[in-house]
Amino acid sequence: MVATLGGQPQVVTLALDALLDRGYPIRELIVVHLSTHNPRYHAALAQLAQAFASGTYRDQPLRYRPYAVAQGSTVIGDIHSEAATDTVLNTFNQLLQQLKQQGRVVHLCISGGRRMLGLLGLAAALIYFDYSDRIWHLYSTDTVRAQTHEGAMLHLPPGTAGVQLLAVPVRPWGNLFSALHLPADASLQTVMNLQGAALDATLHTRCQQVYERLTPRRRDVLRALAAGLTPQEVANQLSIELSTVNSHQGAIYQECQAVWDIEPGRRLDYRWLRETFNRFFTR
CATH class of the missing domain: 1.10.10.10 (Winged helix-like DNA-binding domain superfamily/Winged helix DNA-binding domain)
Known part of the structure; x- marks a missing residue:
């Protein structure tokens, strides 16, 4: 599972819980984020790192991997220019290309963090995903958002109303171009x-x-x-x-x-x- 993150870590865990409840075998969680110089992002990542510190989740092995949006060694702090947009898109390009070359099935949740972060993740997914992959949006009511705000609750009791993981109905291009042999470092x-x-x-x-x-x-x-x-x-x-x-x-x-x-x-x-x-x- 690949998820975008801002200052709301529960968006990641609630989406992960929903996928596991549906029977999807998630073995790795990759969280795409901007610079931790933002205190909210720093706190959200710290809370997720603690939640996955044991290397297991719900009694199953699960690797947690934060993935910073960076230009070279510099992690960007916001998406406020065309250069920053290119950096985000190239970050998703490298990540998703690598995962698909490894034959991985990818679930992308685009609900966390800056809206532009999710949109650029979606743009890259349309290029690389095939019909085995999924793109998700986490919907929650105002009541649920208030209860879980900034990680006050990372999980909800089973059957809680007001939260729903919705599949984004798109037709990715990757299935049309699976025969293309791309170099590992293709831009x-x-x-x-x-x-x-x-x-x-x-x-x-x-x-x-x-x-x-x-x-x-x-x-x-x-x-x-x-x-x-x-x-x-x-x-x-x-x-x-x-x-x-x-x-x-x-x-x-x-x-x-x-x-x-x-x-x-x-x-x-x-x-x-x-x-x-x-x-x-x-x-």
């Missing part, structure tokens, strides 16, 4: 460039599959829509009725839904075709 920009190229190749393949299934006239309609024309403009250019264009669009949508495995009922329109197929026709 975030290198990873994003490689994944962008792989994504372009995947998109081109899917567009090609749709294109090959279409009749010559439907290909003409798709090419015109991809070029930025509206359905009425396509009708005018091809000298056909608007209803005919709409009929061809419907057939194109059906092929797209099959190739992209789009859930039934999702509405597609000509703008989606333009954004999806424009580069296919212009590259």
Whole structure:
């Protein structure tokens, strides 16, 4: 489990308790934090270090590892500039890349600390996570927050109302790019460039599959829509009725839904075709 931390250590332990209650086998807790020059962060880390000092948790082995956001040897104190943002993102890049190269399943809780800390953790997770990994947000009521404020309580009795661990419903890119062989020290920009190229190749393949299934006239309609024309403009250019264009669009949508495995009922329109197929026709 990887968790972001500010001055509220109970966010970490309550999320961990919830994961263990659901049967997830957590064997390591990595807490990502800013500089302990902030007294609240220092106190929160000290409280967690004490809670995990024995190397066990709920009678099971569990390694506790604080992980500072640092540029070189300097731990940053806040996220107040683009340079600090880059440092946080690179920290998550290094950590998550290492964990996934080790074949680890990662649970990321983004509720602790600065909001930007969690958002940047989420951004990195979308790049590296696959469908075995999970991203979580800890919800708690005002009453629970008051009871547990700044570690006054690290745990709640079983069945306590007002606290819930919620899965963040995202589709990570890592599952699409699992075949990429990255150097152990690959920078975030290198990873994003490689994944962008792989994504372009995947998109081109899917567009090609749709294109090959279409009749010559439907290909003409798709090419015109991809070029930025509206359905009425396509009708005018091809000298056909608007209803005919709409009929061809419907057939194109059906092929797209099959190739992209789009859930039934999702509405597609000509703008989606333009954004999806424009580069296919212009590259």
